[in-house]
Amino acid sequence: xxxxxxxxxxxxxxxxxxxxxxxxxxxxxxxxxxxxxxxxxxxxxxxxxxxxxxxxxxxxxxxxxxxxxxxxxxxxxxxxxxxxxxxxxxxxxxxxxxxxxxxxxxxxxxxxxxxxxxxxxxxxxxxxxxxxxxxxxxxxxxxxxxxxxxxxxxxxxxxxxxxxxxxxxxxxxxxxxxxxxxxxxxxxxxxxxxxxxxxxxxxxxxxxxxxxxxxxxxxxxxxxxxxxxxxxxxxxxxxxxxxxxxxxxxxxxxxxxxxxxxxxxxxxxxxxxxxxxxxxxxxxxxxxxxxxxxxxxxxxxxxxxxxxxxxxxx
Amino acid sequence: xxxxxxxxxxxxxxxxxxxxxxxxxxxxxxxxxxxxxxxxxxxxxxxxxxxxxxxxxxxxxxxxxxxxxxxxxxxxxxxxxxxxxxxxxxxxxxxxxxxxxxxxxxxxxxxxxxxxxxxxxxxxxxxxxxxxxxxxxxxxxxxxxxxxxxxxxxxxxxxxxxxxxxxxxxxxxxxxxxxxxxxxxxxxxxxxxxxxxxxxxxxxxxxxxxxxxxxxxxxxxxxxxxxxxxxxxxxxxxxxxxxxxxx
Numbered sequence: 001x002x003x004x005x006x007x008x009x010x011x012x013x014x015x016x017x018x019x020x021x022x023x024x025x026x027x028x029x030x031x032x033x034x035x036x037x038x039x040x041x042x043x044x045x046x047x048x049x050x051x052x053x054x055x056x057x058x059x060x061x062x063x064x065x066x067x068x069x070x071x072x073x074x075x076x077x078x079x080x081x082x083x084x085x086x087x088x089x090x091x092x093x094x095x096x097x098x099x100x101x102x103x104x105x106x107x108x109x110x111x112x113x114x115x116x117x118x119x120x121x122x123x124x125x126x127x128x129x130x131x132x133x134x135x136x137x138x139x140x141x142x143x144x145x146x147x148x149x150x151x152x153x154x155x156x157x158x159x160x161x162x163x164x165x166x167x168x169x170x171x172x173x174x175x176x177x178x179x180x181x182x183x184x185x186x187x188x189x190x191x192x193x194x195x196x197x198x199x200x201x202x203x204x205x206x207x208x209x210x211x212x213x214x215x216x217x218x219x220x221x222x223x224x225x226x227x228x229x230x231x232x233x234x235x236x237x238x239x240x241x242x243x244x245x246x247x248x249x250x251x252x253x254x255x256x257x258x259x260x261x262x263x264x265x266x267x268x269x270x271x272x273x274x275x276x277x278x279x280x281x282x283x284x285x286x287x288x289x290x291x292x293x294x295x296x297x298x299x300x301x302x303x304x305x306x307x308x309x310x311x312x313x314x
Numbered sequence: 315x316x317x318x319x320x321x322x323x324x325x326x327x328x329x330x331x332x333x334x335x336x337x338x339x340x341x342x343x344x345x346x347x348x349x350x351x352x353x354x355x356x357x358x359x360x361x362x363x364x365x366x367x368x369x370x371x372x373x374x375x376x377x378x379x380x381x382x383x384x385x386x387x388x389x390x391x392x393x394x395x396x397x398x399x400x401x402x403x404x405x406x407x408x409x410x411x412x413x414x415x416x417x418x419x420x421x422x423x424x425x426x427x428x429x430x431x432x433x434x435x436x437x438x439x440x441x442x443x444x445x446x447x448x449x450x451x452x453x454x455x456x457x458x459x460x461x462x463x464x465x466x467x468x469x470x471x472x473x474x475x476x477x478x479x480x481x482x483x484x485x486x487x488x489x490x491x492x493x494x495x496x497x498x499x500x501x502x503x504x505x506x507x508x509x510x511x512x513x514x515x516x517x518x519x520x521x522x523x524x525x526x527x528x529x530x531x532x533x534x535x536x537x538x539x540x541x542x543x544x545x546x547x548x549x550x551x552x553x554x555x556x557x558x559x560x561x
Contacts, residue, residue: 172422172423175415175418175419175422176423178410178411179408179419181410182408182409182410182411183406183408185370185390185402185406186406186407186408186419186469187391187419188369188370188389188390188391188394189368189370189390189391189394189399189400190391190394190419190420190423190424190469190473191391191394191395191423191424191473192391192423193389193391194391
Protein backbone atom coordinates (compact mmCIF):
# COMPACT_ATOMS: atom_id res chain seq x y z
CA UNK A 1 0.00 0.00 0.00
CA UNK A 2 2.68 2.49 1.02
CA UNK A 3 4.91 1.29 -1.80
CA UNK A 4 2.03 1.73 -4.24
CA UNK A 5 1.28 5.21 -2.93
CA UNK A 6 4.95 6.18 -3.17
CA UNK A 7 5.24 4.84 -6.72
CA UNK A 8 2.08 6.61 -7.84
CA UNK A 9 3.27 9.79 -6.13
CA UNK A 10 6.63 9.60 -7.92
CA UNK A 11 4.97 9.05 -11.29
CA UNK A 12 2.59 11.96 -10.65
CA UNK A 13 5.49 14.21 -9.65
CA UNK A 14 7.49 13.28 -12.76
CA UNK A 15 4.43 13.94 -14.93
CA UNK A 16 3.92 17.34 -13.32
CA UNK A 17 7.55 18.32 -13.88
CA UNK A 18 7.34 17.25 -17.53
CA UNK A 19 4.01 19.02 -18.01
CA UNK A 20 5.41 22.21 -16.52
CA UNK A 21 7.86 22.47 -19.45
CA UNK A 22 5.19 22.20 -22.15
CA UNK A 23 4.96 26.00 -22.77
CA UNK A 24 8.75 26.13 -23.26
CA UNK A 25 8.76 23.30 -25.78
CA UNK A 26 5.48 23.37 -27.67
CA UNK A 27 4.52 25.60 -30.56
CA UNK A 28 1.42 27.81 -30.12
CA UNK A 29 -0.91 25.21 -31.64
CA UNK A 30 0.13 22.46 -29.25
CA UNK A 31 0.15 24.87 -26.34
CA UNK A 32 -3.46 25.75 -27.15
CA UNK A 33 -4.32 22.06 -27.31
CA UNK A 34 -2.57 21.47 -24.00
CA UNK A 35 -4.60 24.29 -22.46
CA UNK A 36 -7.80 22.66 -23.72
CA UNK A 37 -6.71 19.34 -22.29
CA UNK A 38 -6.04 20.84 -18.87
CA UNK A 39 -9.22 22.91 -18.95
CA UNK A 40 -11.44 19.92 -19.58
CA UNK A 41 -9.47 17.64 -17.29
CA UNK A 42 -10.05 20.04 -14.40
CA UNK A 43 -13.70 20.64 -15.30
CA UNK A 44 -14.48 16.94 -15.72
CA UNK A 45 -12.63 15.98 -12.54
CA UNK A 46 -14.43 18.69 -10.58
CA UNK A 47 -17.72 17.49 -12.07
CA UNK A 48 -16.96 13.89 -11.12
CA UNK A 49 -15.97 14.92 -7.63
CA UNK A 50 -19.59 15.78 -6.89
CA UNK A 51 -21.60 13.80 -9.42
CA UNK A 52 -19.54 10.61 -9.17
CA UNK A 53 -20.31 9.67 -5.58
CA UNK A 54 -23.77 11.27 -5.37
CA UNK A 55 -24.92 10.28 -8.88
CA UNK A 56 -26.57 13.68 -9.19
CA UNK A 57 -26.09 14.64 -12.83
CA UNK A 58 -25.38 18.36 -13.09
CA UNK A 59 -25.62 20.40 -16.27
CA UNK A 60 -24.67 23.62 -14.50
CA UNK A 61 -20.96 23.48 -15.35
CA UNK A 62 -21.23 26.31 -17.83
CA UNK A 63 -23.07 28.52 -15.33
CA UNK A 64 -20.07 28.47 -13.00
CA UNK A 65 -17.52 28.57 -15.80
CA UNK A 66 -19.30 31.60 -17.24
CA UNK A 67 -19.47 33.41 -13.92
CA UNK A 68 -15.71 33.00 -13.63
CA UNK A 69 -15.11 34.26 -17.15
CA UNK A 70 -17.43 37.23 -16.71
CA UNK A 71 -15.84 38.23 -13.43
CA UNK A 72 -12.56 38.60 -15.32
CA UNK A 73 -14.23 40.54 -18.12
CA UNK A 74 -15.68 43.02 -15.65
CA UNK A 75 -12.90 43.28 -13.07
CA UNK A 76 -9.83 42.17 -15.03
CA UNK A 77 -8.61 45.66 -15.74
CA UNK A 78 -9.58 47.08 -12.36
CA UNK A 79 -8.06 44.70 -9.85
CA UNK A 80 -4.77 42.79 -9.65
CA UNK A 81 -5.00 39.34 -11.22
CA UNK A 82 -4.82 37.25 -8.00
CA UNK A 83 -7.58 39.36 -6.47
CA UNK A 84 -9.72 38.84 -9.57
CA UNK A 85 -9.31 35.09 -9.20
CA UNK A 86 -10.28 35.22 -5.53
CA UNK A 87 -13.37 37.33 -6.31
CA UNK A 88 -14.38 34.92 -9.08
CA UNK A 89 -13.93 31.92 -6.81
CA UNK A 90 -15.99 33.59 -4.07
CA UNK A 91 -18.80 34.45 -6.47
CA UNK A 92 -18.84 30.88 -7.74
CA UNK A 93 -18.90 29.51 -4.20
CA UNK A 94 -21.76 31.78 -3.17
CA UNK A 95 -23.79 30.94 -6.27
CA UNK A 96 -23.15 27.23 -5.72
CA UNK A 97 -24.15 27.36 -2.07
CA UNK A 98 -27.39 29.23 -2.83
CA UNK A 99 -28.24 26.94 -5.73
CA UNK A 100 -27.26 23.87 -3.75
CA UNK A 101 -29.39 24.77 -0.75
CA UNK A 102 -32.40 25.41 -2.92
CA UNK A 103 -32.09 22.47 -5.31
CA UNK A 104 -30.25 19.56 -3.78
CA UNK A 105 -33.49 18.40 -2.22
CA UNK A 106 -34.50 17.60 -5.75
CA UNK A 107 -33.35 14.29 -7.01
CA UNK A 108 -33.00 12.40 -10.25
CA UNK A 109 -34.21 14.00 -13.42
CA UNK A 110 -35.58 17.10 -11.65
CA UNK A 111 -32.09 18.02 -10.56
CA UNK A 112 -30.74 17.56 -14.09
CA UNK A 113 -33.39 19.81 -15.57
CA UNK A 114 -32.96 22.42 -12.88
CA UNK A 115 -29.22 22.66 -13.37
CA UNK A 116 -29.71 22.99 -17.11
CA UNK A 117 -32.24 25.76 -16.48
CA UNK A 118 -29.90 27.42 -14.02
CA UNK A 119 -27.18 27.86 -16.62
CA UNK A 120 -29.70 29.46 -18.96
CA UNK A 121 -31.08 31.65 -16.17
CA UNK A 122 -27.65 32.98 -15.23
CA UNK A 123 -26.90 33.68 -18.88
CA UNK A 124 -30.16 35.55 -19.38
CA UNK A 125 -29.55 37.57 -16.22
CA UNK A 126 -26.13 38.59 -17.49
CA UNK A 127 -27.60 39.52 -20.89
CA UNK A 128 -30.32 41.56 -19.22
CA UNK A 129 -27.82 43.33 -16.99
CA UNK A 130 -25.41 44.07 -19.81
CA UNK A 131 -28.09 45.36 -22.17
CA UNK A 132 -30.07 47.41 -19.67
CA UNK A 133 -27.45 48.56 -17.19
CA UNK A 134 -24.01 48.38 -18.73
CA UNK A 135 -25.34 49.07 -22.24
CA UNK A 136 -22.86 46.70 -23.88
CA UNK A 137 -23.38 43.41 -25.68
CA UNK A 138 -19.93 41.99 -25.13
CA UNK A 139 -16.76 42.93 -23.38
CA UNK A 140 -13.11 43.05 -24.30
CA UNK A 141 -10.79 41.17 -22.01
CA UNK A 142 -7.60 43.16 -21.70
CA UNK A 143 -5.46 41.55 -19.07
CA UNK A 144 -1.80 40.92 -19.20
CA UNK A 145 -1.92 37.14 -19.10
CA UNK A 146 -0.07 35.07 -21.70
CA UNK A 147 -0.98 31.64 -23.03
CA UNK A 148 1.86 30.18 -20.98
CA UNK A 149 0.47 31.84 -17.84
CA UNK A 150 -2.93 30.32 -18.54
CA UNK A 151 -1.34 26.94 -18.97
CA UNK A 152 0.65 27.10 -15.73
CA UNK A 153 -2.33 28.33 -13.74
CA UNK A 154 -4.45 25.48 -15.07
CA UNK A 155 -1.69 23.02 -14.24
CA UNK A 156 -1.54 24.26 -10.66
CA UNK A 157 -5.33 24.12 -10.45
CA UNK A 158 -5.29 20.56 -11.82
CA UNK A 159 -2.83 19.52 -9.12
CA UNK A 160 -5.00 21.23 -6.51
CA UNK A 161 -8.12 19.48 -7.82
CA UNK A 162 -6.56 16.04 -7.57
CA UNK A 163 -5.24 16.81 -4.08
CA UNK A 164 -8.63 18.08 -2.93
CA UNK A 165 -10.38 15.10 -4.51
CA UNK A 166 -7.98 12.71 -2.86
CA UNK A 167 -8.43 14.35 0.54
CA UNK A 168 -12.22 14.50 0.19
CA UNK A 169 -12.43 10.85 -0.81
CA UNK A 170 -10.60 9.90 2.38
CA UNK A 171 -12.62 12.24 4.59
CA UNK A 172 -15.89 11.75 6.41
CA UNK A 173 -17.47 14.05 3.84
CA UNK A 174 -16.38 11.76 1.00
CA UNK A 175 -17.67 8.70 2.82
CA UNK A 176 -20.97 10.45 3.50
CA UNK A 177 -21.32 11.31 -0.18
CA UNK A 178 -20.70 7.71 -1.21
CA UNK A 179 -23.42 6.56 1.17
CA UNK A 180 -25.77 9.21 -0.22
CA UNK A 181 -25.03 7.95 -3.72
CA UNK A 182 -25.86 4.41 -2.64
CA UNK A 183 -29.03 5.18 -0.74
CA UNK A 184 -29.98 8.61 0.49
CA UNK A 185 -32.60 7.31 2.92
CA UNK A 186 -30.07 5.05 4.60
CA UNK A 187 -27.66 7.99 4.71
CA UNK A 188 -30.05 10.17 6.70
CA UNK A 189 -30.79 7.29 9.05
CA UNK A 190 -27.05 6.88 9.61
CA UNK A 191 -27.03 10.38 11.06
CA UNK A 192 -25.76 12.16 7.95
CA UNK A 193 -27.01 15.67 7.31
CA UNK A 194 -27.38 14.93 3.62
CA UNK A 195 -28.21 18.51 2.63
CA UNK A 196 -25.05 19.94 4.18
CA UNK A 197 -22.89 17.16 2.76
CA UNK A 198 -24.23 17.60 -0.76
CA UNK A 199 -24.08 21.39 -0.68
CA UNK A 200 -20.51 21.31 0.66
CA UNK A 201 -19.20 19.13 -2.12
CA UNK A 202 -21.31 20.83 -4.79
CA UNK A 203 -19.79 24.14 -3.67
CA UNK A 204 -16.22 22.81 -3.77
CA UNK A 205 -16.79 21.39 -7.24
CA UNK A 206 -18.49 24.53 -8.57
CA UNK A 207 -15.83 26.83 -7.15
CA UNK A 208 -13.17 24.94 -9.09
CA UNK A 209 -15.26 25.25 -12.27
CA UNK A 210 -15.57 29.00 -11.67
CA UNK A 211 -11.80 29.37 -11.30
CA UNK A 212 -11.33 27.51 -14.59
CA UNK A 213 -13.63 30.01 -16.27
CA UNK A 214 -11.70 32.91 -14.80
CA UNK A 215 -8.32 31.50 -15.85
CA UNK A 216 -9.59 30.79 -19.36
CA UNK A 217 -11.18 34.20 -19.91
CA UNK A 218 -8.03 36.00 -21.15
CA UNK A 219 -7.82 33.44 -23.92
CA UNK A 220 -10.67 35.20 -25.66
CA UNK A 221 -10.04 38.86 -26.24
CA UNK A 222 -13.76 39.42 -26.58
CA UNK A 223 -16.51 37.63 -24.67
CA UNK A 224 -20.26 37.78 -24.65
CA UNK A 225 -22.80 35.69 -22.76
CA UNK A 226 -23.23 33.14 -25.54
CA UNK A 227 -19.49 32.40 -25.43
CA UNK A 228 -19.03 32.38 -21.67
CA UNK A 229 -22.25 30.48 -20.95
CA UNK A 230 -22.06 27.99 -23.79
CA UNK A 231 -24.24 24.97 -22.93
CA UNK A 232 -21.88 22.77 -24.93
CA UNK A 233 -19.35 23.04 -22.11
CA UNK A 234 -21.79 21.39 -19.69
CA UNK A 235 -22.52 18.55 -22.08
CA UNK A 236 -18.90 17.98 -23.06
CA UNK A 237 -17.75 17.90 -19.45
CA UNK A 238 -20.55 15.48 -18.59
CA UNK A 239 -19.71 13.11 -21.41
CA UNK A 240 -15.99 13.26 -20.68
CA UNK A 241 -16.55 12.37 -17.04
CA UNK A 242 -18.92 9.57 -18.00
CA UNK A 243 -16.57 8.22 -20.65
CA UNK A 244 -13.70 8.18 -18.18
CA UNK A 245 -15.74 6.93 -15.25
CA UNK A 246 -16.98 9.37 -12.62
CA UNK A 247 -16.83 6.88 -9.77
CA UNK A 248 -13.05 7.27 -9.61
CA UNK A 249 -11.10 10.46 -9.02
CA UNK A 250 -8.75 9.63 -11.90
CA UNK A 251 -11.62 8.48 -14.13
CA UNK A 252 -12.63 11.76 -15.82
CA UNK A 253 -9.09 12.40 -17.10
CA UNK A 254 -9.35 9.16 -19.09
CA UNK A 255 -12.37 10.65 -20.82
CA UNK A 256 -11.21 14.24 -21.09
CA UNK A 257 -7.92 13.57 -22.87
CA UNK A 258 -9.19 11.38 -25.75
CA UNK A 259 -12.35 13.44 -26.24
CA UNK A 260 -10.59 16.81 -26.34
CA UNK A 261 -8.26 15.44 -29.01
CA UNK A 262 -11.17 13.86 -30.87
CA UNK A 263 -13.26 17.05 -30.73
CA UNK A 264 -10.26 18.99 -31.93
CA UNK A 265 -9.84 16.71 -34.95
CA UNK A 266 -13.56 16.52 -35.70
CA UNK A 267 -14.26 20.23 -35.44
CA UNK A 268 -11.36 20.92 -37.79
CA UNK A 269 -12.45 18.35 -40.35
CA UNK A 270 -16.26 18.45 -40.05
CA UNK A 271 -17.07 21.97 -38.84
CA UNK A 272 -20.71 21.78 -39.96
CA UNK A 273 -21.68 18.30 -38.85
CA UNK A 274 -19.64 18.38 -35.66
CA UNK A 275 -22.62 18.47 -33.28
CA UNK A 276 -24.31 15.54 -35.02
CA UNK A 277 -21.19 13.44 -34.62
CA UNK A 278 -20.94 14.60 -31.02
CA UNK A 279 -24.49 13.38 -30.34
CA UNK A 280 -23.69 9.96 -31.78
CA UNK A 281 -20.58 9.74 -29.61
CA UNK A 282 -22.70 10.55 -26.54
CA UNK A 283 -25.04 7.68 -27.35
CA UNK A 284 -22.23 5.22 -28.02
CA UNK A 285 -20.47 6.00 -24.78
CA UNK A 286 -23.58 5.60 -22.66
CA UNK A 287 -24.51 2.31 -24.34
CA UNK A 288 -21.09 0.70 -24.60
CA UNK A 289 -19.31 1.99 -21.50
CA UNK A 290 -21.84 2.53 -18.73
CA UNK A 291 -19.05 2.55 -16.13
CA UNK A 292 -16.57 4.40 -18.30
CA UNK A 293 -12.98 3.60 -19.16
CA UNK A 294 -12.17 3.38 -15.45
CA UNK A 295 -14.79 0.66 -15.05
CA UNK A 296 -13.42 -1.13 -18.11
CA UNK A 297 -9.89 -1.04 -16.71
CA UNK A 298 -11.10 -2.28 -13.34
CA UNK A 299 -13.01 -5.22 -14.75
CA UNK A 300 -10.07 -5.98 -17.05
CA UNK A 301 -7.78 -5.98 -14.04
CA UNK A 302 -10.19 -8.23 -12.14
CA UNK A 303 -10.34 -10.67 -15.07
CA UNK A 304 -6.56 -10.62 -15.36
CA UNK A 305 -6.29 -11.40 -11.65
CA UNK A 306 -8.84 -14.21 -12.07
CA UNK A 307 -6.91 -15.81 -14.95
CA UNK A 308 -3.50 -15.60 -13.41
CA UNK A 309 -4.42 -16.27 -9.83
CA UNK A 310 -1.97 -18.78 -8.34
CA UNK A 311 -3.81 -22.07 -8.05
CA UNK A 312 -3.96 -23.79 -4.70
CA UNK A 313 -1.92 -26.96 -4.67
CA UNK A 314 -4.23 -29.91 -4.20
CA UNK B 315 -48.64 10.39 30.42
CA UNK B 316 -44.93 10.72 29.93
CA UNK B 317 -43.12 9.18 32.86
CA UNK B 318 -39.38 8.93 33.18
CA UNK B 319 -39.55 5.18 32.49
CA UNK B 320 -41.00 5.79 29.00
CA UNK B 321 -38.41 6.00 26.29
CA UNK B 322 -40.97 6.87 23.63
CA UNK B 323 -44.37 8.51 23.80
CA UNK B 324 -46.52 8.76 20.71
CA UNK B 325 -49.47 11.09 21.13
CA UNK B 326 -52.41 11.57 18.77
CA UNK B 327 -50.21 10.98 15.75
CA UNK B 328 -51.78 11.55 12.35
CA UNK B 329 -50.57 11.30 8.79
CA UNK B 330 -52.63 11.31 5.61
CA UNK B 331 -51.61 10.63 2.03
CA UNK B 332 -54.13 12.60 0.01
CA UNK B 333 -57.50 11.28 1.15
CA UNK B 334 -56.08 8.18 2.81
CA UNK B 335 -55.44 8.59 6.51
CA UNK B 336 -52.62 6.10 7.04
CA UNK B 337 -52.12 6.88 10.71
CA UNK B 338 -55.08 8.25 12.62
CA UNK B 339 -54.98 9.52 16.18
CA UNK B 340 -52.39 6.97 17.22
CA UNK B 341 -51.17 7.07 20.82
CA UNK B 342 -49.00 4.62 22.71
CA UNK B 343 -45.90 4.53 24.87
CA UNK B 344 -42.84 2.35 24.90
CA UNK B 345 -41.28 1.51 28.26
CA UNK B 346 -37.52 1.57 28.52
CA UNK B 347 -36.06 -1.89 27.97
CA UNK B 348 -39.17 -3.59 26.59
CA UNK B 349 -39.86 -5.23 23.24
CA UNK B 350 -43.07 -3.80 21.85
CA UNK B 351 -44.84 -5.46 18.95
CA UNK B 352 -46.63 -3.22 16.47
CA UNK B 353 -49.14 -5.46 14.75
CA UNK B 354 -51.97 -5.18 12.28
CA UNK B 355 -53.11 -6.36 8.88
CA UNK B 356 -51.40 -5.16 5.71
CA UNK B 357 -52.11 -1.52 5.06
CA UNK B 358 -53.03 -0.77 8.66
CA UNK B 359 -50.36 1.95 8.94
CA UNK B 360 -47.58 0.19 10.86
CA UNK B 361 -44.78 1.09 8.49
CA UNK B 362 -46.07 4.65 8.19
CA UNK B 363 -45.99 4.87 11.97
CA UNK B 364 -42.38 3.70 11.98
CA UNK B 365 -41.52 6.15 9.22
CA UNK B 366 -42.98 8.97 11.30
CA UNK B 367 -40.96 7.92 14.33
CA UNK B 368 -37.67 7.65 12.44
CA UNK B 369 -38.21 10.97 10.69
CA UNK B 370 -38.51 9.57 7.18
CA UNK B 371 -41.99 11.12 7.06
CA UNK B 372 -43.41 14.15 8.80
CA UNK B 373 -46.60 13.89 10.78
CA UNK B 374 -49.61 16.07 10.04
CA UNK B 375 -50.43 16.32 13.73
CA UNK B 376 -49.50 14.86 17.06
CA UNK B 377 -46.29 14.47 18.99
CA UNK B 378 -43.51 11.90 19.26
CA UNK B 379 -41.35 12.21 22.37
CA UNK B 380 -38.03 10.43 22.69
CA UNK B 381 -36.89 10.55 26.32
CA UNK B 382 -39.33 13.40 26.83
CA UNK B 383 -38.03 15.55 23.92
CA UNK B 384 -40.39 16.16 21.02
CA UNK B 385 -38.75 14.74 17.89
CA UNK B 386 -41.68 15.12 15.50
CA UNK B 387 -40.61 17.35 12.64
CA UNK B 388 -36.90 16.73 13.22
CA UNK B 389 -34.95 15.45 10.21
CA UNK B 390 -34.07 11.76 10.28
CA UNK B 391 -30.35 12.37 10.78
CA UNK B 392 -31.00 14.24 14.04
CA UNK B 393 -33.34 11.54 15.30
CA UNK B 394 -30.69 8.92 14.50
CA UNK B 395 -28.10 10.90 16.47
CA UNK B 396 -30.53 11.10 19.40
CA UNK B 397 -30.44 7.32 19.64
CA UNK B 398 -33.30 6.03 17.49
CA UNK B 399 -32.26 3.81 14.57
CA UNK B 400 -34.08 1.35 12.36
CA UNK B 401 -34.10 -1.31 9.70
CA UNK B 402 -36.34 -1.26 6.65
CA UNK B 403 -39.13 -3.51 5.43
CA UNK B 404 -37.27 -4.02 2.14
CA UNK B 405 -33.69 -4.57 3.27
CA UNK B 406 -31.49 -1.57 2.54
CA UNK B 407 -27.78 -2.29 2.61
CA UNK B 408 -25.11 -0.35 0.73
CA UNK B 409 -24.44 -2.80 -2.10
CA UNK B 410 -21.43 -0.95 -3.48
CA UNK B 411 -19.51 -1.27 -0.21
CA UNK B 412 -18.15 -4.13 1.83
CA UNK B 413 -19.65 -5.21 5.13
CA UNK B 414 -17.22 -3.24 7.24
CA UNK B 415 -18.00 0.00 5.43
CA UNK B 416 -21.71 -0.68 5.78
CA UNK B 417 -21.28 -0.84 9.53
CA UNK B 418 -18.84 2.07 9.52
CA UNK B 419 -21.59 4.14 7.93
CA UNK B 420 -23.67 3.54 11.04
CA UNK B 421 -20.86 4.51 13.39
CA UNK B 422 -18.97 7.52 12.12
CA UNK B 423 -21.77 10.03 11.79
CA UNK B 424 -23.20 9.44 15.23
CA UNK B 425 -21.47 11.24 18.08
CA UNK B 426 -18.27 11.38 16.02
CA UNK B 427 -16.15 12.94 18.72
CA UNK B 428 -16.94 10.16 21.18
CA UNK B 429 -16.48 7.30 18.76
CA UNK B 430 -13.39 8.44 16.89
CA UNK B 431 -11.18 5.82 18.52
CA UNK B 432 -11.65 2.09 18.31
CA UNK B 433 -13.93 2.10 15.27
CA UNK B 434 -12.25 -0.93 13.70
CA UNK B 435 -12.66 -3.06 16.79
CA UNK B 436 -16.25 -1.87 17.16
CA UNK B 437 -16.94 -2.98 13.59
CA UNK B 438 -15.42 -6.40 14.21
CA UNK B 439 -17.45 -6.77 17.40
CA UNK B 440 -20.67 -5.88 15.54
CA UNK B 441 -19.91 -8.37 12.77
CA UNK B 442 -19.49 -11.07 15.44
CA UNK B 443 -22.59 -9.91 17.22
CA UNK B 444 -24.94 -10.39 14.25
CA UNK B 445 -23.26 -13.58 13.02
CA UNK B 446 -21.16 -12.16 10.18
CA UNK B 447 -17.76 -12.88 11.71
CA UNK B 448 -15.05 -13.06 9.06
CA UNK B 449 -17.29 -11.61 6.34
CA UNK B 450 -16.15 -8.03 6.84
CA UNK B 451 -14.41 -7.64 3.50
CA UNK B 452 -17.15 -9.23 1.42
CA UNK B 453 -19.15 -6.84 -0.77
CA UNK B 454 -22.63 -6.42 0.66
CA UNK B 455 -24.06 -7.26 -2.76
CA UNK B 456 -22.72 -10.84 -2.45
CA UNK B 457 -24.52 -11.63 0.79
CA UNK B 458 -27.44 -14.02 1.13
CA UNK B 459 -30.85 -12.70 2.17
CA UNK B 460 -30.46 -13.40 5.88
CA UNK B 461 -26.93 -12.04 5.88
CA UNK B 462 -28.17 -8.84 4.28
CA UNK B 463 -30.67 -8.59 7.12
CA UNK B 464 -27.89 -9.22 9.62
CA UNK B 465 -25.78 -6.51 8.05
CA UNK B 466 -28.61 -4.02 8.11
CA UNK B 467 -29.19 -4.80 11.78
CA UNK B 468 -25.48 -4.35 12.50
CA UNK B 469 -25.58 -0.93 10.86
CA UNK B 470 -28.58 0.07 12.94
CA UNK B 471 -26.81 -1.15 16.08
CA UNK B 472 -23.58 0.60 15.12
CA UNK B 473 -24.99 3.96 16.09
CA UNK B 474 -25.44 2.71 19.64
CA UNK B 475 -29.21 3.20 19.70
CA UNK B 476 -31.41 3.36 22.77
CA UNK B 477 -34.44 2.54 20.68
CA UNK B 478 -34.38 0.27 17.66
CA UNK B 479 -37.23 0.00 15.15
CA UNK B 480 -37.35 -3.26 13.23
CA UNK B 481 -39.70 -3.35 10.26
CA UNK B 482 -40.49 -7.01 9.53
CA UNK B 483 -36.92 -7.95 10.16
CA UNK B 484 -37.86 -11.63 10.54
CA UNK B 485 -40.00 -11.83 7.41
CA UNK B 486 -38.85 -14.27 4.76
CA UNK B 487 -36.54 -16.29 6.97
CA UNK B 488 -36.72 -20.10 7.00
CA UNK B 489 -37.51 -21.88 10.30
CA UNK B 490 -33.89 -22.35 11.39
CA UNK B 491 -32.98 -18.79 10.44
CA UNK B 492 -36.04 -17.63 12.35
CA UNK B 493 -34.74 -19.26 15.53
CA UNK B 494 -31.40 -17.52 15.05
CA UNK B 495 -33.15 -14.21 14.38
CA UNK B 496 -35.35 -14.46 17.44
CA UNK B 497 -32.34 -15.22 19.64
CA UNK B 498 -30.52 -12.25 18.16
CA UNK B 499 -33.35 -9.83 18.91
CA UNK B 500 -33.70 -11.26 22.39
CA UNK B 501 -30.01 -10.59 22.99
CA UNK B 502 -30.60 -6.93 22.12
CA UNK B 503 -33.13 -6.72 24.89
CA UNK B 504 -30.62 -8.27 27.26
CA UNK B 505 -28.26 -5.44 26.32
CA UNK B 506 -30.82 -2.89 27.39
CA UNK B 507 -31.88 -1.78 23.91
CA UNK B 508 -35.56 -1.02 23.61
CA UNK B 509 -37.12 -2.54 20.50
CA UNK B 510 -40.25 -1.73 18.54
CA UNK B 511 -41.03 -4.58 16.22
CA UNK B 512 -43.39 -4.55 13.27
CA UNK B 513 -43.95 -8.21 12.61
CA UNK B 514 -46.30 -10.69 10.97
CA UNK B 515 -44.56 -13.83 12.19
CA UNK B 516 -46.75 -14.68 15.18
CA UNK B 517 -44.33 -17.20 16.63
CA UNK B 518 -41.75 -14.42 16.84
CA UNK B 519 -44.24 -11.99 18.34
CA UNK B 520 -45.16 -14.51 21.05
CA UNK B 521 -41.51 -15.32 21.74
CA UNK B 522 -40.24 -11.74 21.85
CA UNK B 523 -42.84 -9.11 22.61
CA UNK B 524 -43.62 -8.02 26.13
CA UNK B 525 -46.53 -5.96 24.93
CA UNK B 526 -48.30 -5.32 21.66
CA UNK B 527 -50.10 -2.46 19.99
CA UNK B 528 -52.49 -3.50 17.23
CA UNK B 529 -53.46 -1.17 14.40
CA UNK B 530 -56.22 -1.40 11.85
CA UNK B 531 -56.99 1.20 9.19
CA UNK B 532 -54.56 3.63 10.82
CA UNK B 533 -56.07 3.42 14.30
CA UNK B 534 -55.03 1.61 17.42
CA UNK B 535 -57.58 -1.10 18.14
CA UNK B 536 -55.87 -2.91 20.98
CA UNK B 537 -52.93 -2.64 23.35
CA UNK B 538 -51.65 -4.79 26.17
CA UNK B 539 -49.72 -7.90 27.16
CA UNK B 540 -48.98 -10.05 24.12
CA UNK B 541 -51.07 -13.10 25.05
CA UNK B 542 -54.09 -10.94 25.95
CA UNK B 543 -53.87 -8.93 22.77
CA UNK B 544 -53.53 -11.96 20.50
CA UNK B 545 -56.63 -13.57 21.98
CA UNK B 546 -58.64 -10.33 21.88
CA UNK B 547 -61.69 -10.91 19.61
CA UNK B 548 -61.36 -7.40 18.15
CA UNK B 549 -57.81 -8.20 17.00
CA UNK B 550 -58.80 -11.56 15.58
CA UNK B 551 -61.62 -9.94 13.65
CA UNK B 552 -59.30 -7.25 12.26
CA UNK B 553 -56.95 -9.88 10.95
CA UNK B 554 -59.63 -12.20 9.58
CA UNK B 555 -61.93 -9.62 8.02
CA UNK B 556 -64.36 -6.81 8.78
CA UNK B 557 -61.85 -4.05 8.15
CA UNK B 558 -64.34 -1.23 8.58
CA UNK B 559 -66.00 -2.74 11.65
CA UNK B 560 -64.35 -0.30 14.04
CA UNK B 561 -64.11 2.83 11.98
